[in-house]
Amino acid sequence: MKIGVLSLQGDFDAHASSISRIGGKAIQVRKPSELSALDGIVLPGGESSAMLKLLEPELIAELQSVLLKGMPALATCAGVILLARTVHNPDQASLGVLDIDVQRNGYGRQVDSFIEPSLRITDEGRAALQNAQLMNGRAPEIEAVFIRAPIITRVGSDVDVLAQHDSQPVLLRQGSILAATFHPELARTISPVYMLFSHLVQADDGLIDVDGSLLLR
Amino acid sequence: MSQDHLPRLKVGLAEMLKGGVIMDVVNAEQASIAEESGAVAVMALERVPADIRKSGGVARMASIDIIENIMKAVSIPVMAKVRIGHFAEAQVLEQLGVDFIDESEVLTPADEHYHVNKFDFKVPFVCGARNLGEALRRVSEGAAMIRTKGEAGSGNIVEAVRHMRSLTSELRALTTRTDEELVTVAKELGASLELVKLVAKEGKLPVPNFAAGGVATPADAALMMQLGAESVFVGSGIFKSEDPAARARAIVRSVTHYRDPAVVLEVSRGLAEAMPGLEMSQIAPEQRLQERGW
Numbered sequence: 001m002k003i004g005v006l007s008l009q010g011d012f013d014a015h016a017s018s019i020s021r022i023g024g025k026a027i028q029v030r031k032p033s034e035l036s037a038l039d040g041i042v043l044p045g046g047e048s049s050a051m052l053k054l055l056e057p058e059l060i061a062e063l064q065s066v067l068l069k070g071m072p073a074l075a076t077c078a079g080v081i082l083l084a085r086t087v088h089n090p091d092q093a094s095l096g097v098l099d100i101d102v103q104r105n106g107y108g109r110q111v112d113s114f115i116e117p118s119l120r121i122t123d124e125g126r127a128a129l130q131n132a133q134l135m136n137g138r139a140p141e142i143e144a145v146f147i148r149a150p151i152i153t154r155v156g157s158d159v160d161v162l163a164q165h166d167s168q169p170v171l172l173r174q175g176s177i178l179a180a181t182f183h184p185e186l187a188r189t190i191s192p193v194y195m196l197f198s199h200l201v202q203a204d205d206g207l208i209d210v211d212g213s214l215l216l217r
Numbered sequence: 218m219s220q221d222h223l224p225r226l227k228v229g230l231a232e233m234l235k236g237g238v239i240m241d242v243v244n245a246e247q248a249s250i251a252e253e254s255g256a257v258a259v260m261a262l263e264r265v266p267a268d269i270r271k272s273g274g275v276a277r278m279a280s281i282d283i284i285e286n287i288m289k290a291v292s293i294p295v296m297a298k299v300r301i302g303h304f305a306e307a308q309v310l311e312q313l314g315v316d317f318i319d320e321s322e323v324l325t326p327a328d329e330h331y332h333v334n335k336f337d338f339k340v341p342f343v344c345g346a347r348n349l350g351e352a353l354r355r356v357s358e359g360a361a362m363i364r365t366k367g368e369a370g371s372g373n374i375v376e377a378v379r380h381m382r383s384l385t386s387e388l389r390a391l392t393t394r395t396d397e398e399l400v401t402v403a404k405e406l407g408a409s410l411e412l413v414k415l416v417a418k419e420g421k422l423p424v425p426n427f428a429a430g431g432v433a434t435p436a437d438a439a440l441m442m443q444l445g446a447e448s449v450f451v452g453s454g455i456f457k458s459e460d461p462a463a464r465a466r467a468i469v470r471s472v473t474h475y476r477d478p479a480v481v482l483e484v485s486r487g488l489a490e491a492m493p494g495l496e497m498s499q500i501a502p503e504q505r506l507q508e509r510g511w
Binding site for chain 1: 222225226228232233234235236237250253255256257258262274292293294311314315316317339340341466469470473475477506
C-alpha cells in the first residue's frame with residue numbers, strides 16, 4: 001500500500017507515521033511525477049494559503065486528475081480547504097473537487113483550538129464503520145484535535161456526513177475522498193478515521209468492495 | 218478543557234508550521250507581503266533585529282497597536298516576542314489572542330534568573346537554544362517549539378549552523394548512552410532524567426525544531442533544512458533586502474524543495490541584493506544576542 005503525502009508544507013511527518021502504523025509506505029509528493037503509481041493520497045494539515053502558493057499549475061492539474069479518476073484520498077484541516085468548492089474568510093482559490101464550502105479559521109485563533117474526546121457519529125458514519133468492520137458491537141470513539149480548524153458551511157448532495165461536532169459536519173465522505181476538518185494524524189492511538197481511509201484504499205485495490213465483502217477476481 | 222490536552226494543542230500548531238517560513242514583519246503592509254509570498258506565519262515586531270542591534274537601548278514587546286493591525290491584516294498565525302522572563306508581557310499577548318509567543322533573546326531580558334513558566338499559558342511558546350541542554354531546559358518549562366538562536370540581525374548563518382550542529386550531534390550521541398550514563402548526562406544538561414531518557418530513546422526533541430538567526434538567502438534556508446531544521450524563521454533577511462517580496466517567495470520555495478538543488482538554483486536567479494551581513498568579529502561579545510538566556 002503506497003500512500004502519497006502532499007509534502008509542500010504542514011504536518012506531513014505526522015501523516016507518514018500514521019501511514020506506517022496502518023502498514024503502508026508513505027511517499028512524499030512535491031512534484032506531479034510523484035503522483036504516479038500511488039494507491040492513495042493524503043492532503044495534510046498546515047497553512048492552506050502557504051500550500052496554495054507552493055502548488056504549481058501542473059501539480060494542481062495532476063492532483064485534480066487523479067482525484068477525479070477516483071484515487072482514494074484523505075484530507076485533513078488545510079487539506080480540506082484545498083479540495084473544497086468554495087473557500088471564505090478570506091476568499092481563496094481551491095481545487096474544487098470536493099462539493100463543500102468552508103470558512104477558514106471557523107472557530108477563531110489558536111487560543112480557541114480544542115480537543116473533542118468523542119465526536120457524534122451519524123447513521124452514515126455507522127454504516128461506513130460497519131462496512132470497514134470497525135464497529136465491534138458499537139461505534140469506536142473518534143477523538144478529534146481541532147487546530148485553527150475550518151468550519152464547513154455547505155455540504156453538497158453527493159457528500160455523506162460521517163461525524164459531527166456541535167451539530168456541524170466535521171468528517172465527510174464523497175466517493176473515495178475522506179475529509180476531516182480535524183487532525184486524525186495527531187490522535188494518541190491510530191484513529192478510526194485512518195482505518196476508514198485504509199479500507200477505502202484496499203477497496204480501491206480490488207481486494208474488497210466498498211460494502212466490505214471480498215471480490216472474486 | 219482538561220489540562221493534558223493543552224500540550225498536544227500547542228505542539229500540534231508547531232507541527233502545522235513545519236516545512237514553512239516564518240517572517241519578521243513590523244507593520245500590516247509587510248505582513249500582507251509575507252502572506253502573499255507564502256509565509257506560514259508572521260512574527261510581529263516593532264523593529265527587525267538588524268535595527269534593534271543598530272539603535273541599542275531596551276528592546277521590549279512590540280506595541281499592541283502594531284500587533285493588532287498585523288492580526289487584522291492576515292489570516293495566517295501571528296506570533297509576537299516577549300522579553301525573557303517577562304510573563305506579564307506574555308499574559309497581555311495571550312489576552313490579545315496572538316497564536317504563538319517567542320520568548321526571545323532578541324529583546325532585552327526582563328529576568329536574569331528565570332524564564333517564563335510556559336505551562337501557565339494556553340498559547341504555545343517558542344524559545345531559542347544553542348545546544349541540547351538549553352533546548353531541554355526550555356522544553357521542561359513548557360516550550361512547544363525550539364529554534365536555534367543563531368545571531369539575529371547579523372545576516373550571517375555561521376552561528377545558526379553552529380547551534381544546529383551542536384544540537385543534532387548531541388542528540389545522536391545521546392542515543393548511544395547507557396541508562397547509568399544518562400543519569401550523569403541529565404545532570405550535565407540540567408534537564409530531568411525522565412525527559413533525557415525519552416529523548417535518548419526517540420533520538421529527537423519532543424517538539425519541532427526550527428532554524429533562526431542569520432538566514433539571508435534561499436541557499437541559507439536550504440542549508441538549515443538539510444542540517445535538520447523542520448522550518449525556518451527569517452528575521453531581517455527579507456525586509457532588509459532590496460526586493461523583499463521576491464526574496465520571500467524564493468526562500469519559501471527553497472524550504473519546500475530544500476533537497477532539490479535545481480529548484481534552489483532556479484529561485485536564486487535574478488534576486489536583488491541580500492541584506493548586508495556582519496562578520497562575527499565585528500560584533501563585540503557583549504553585543505551578541507545569543508548570549509542572553511541560559
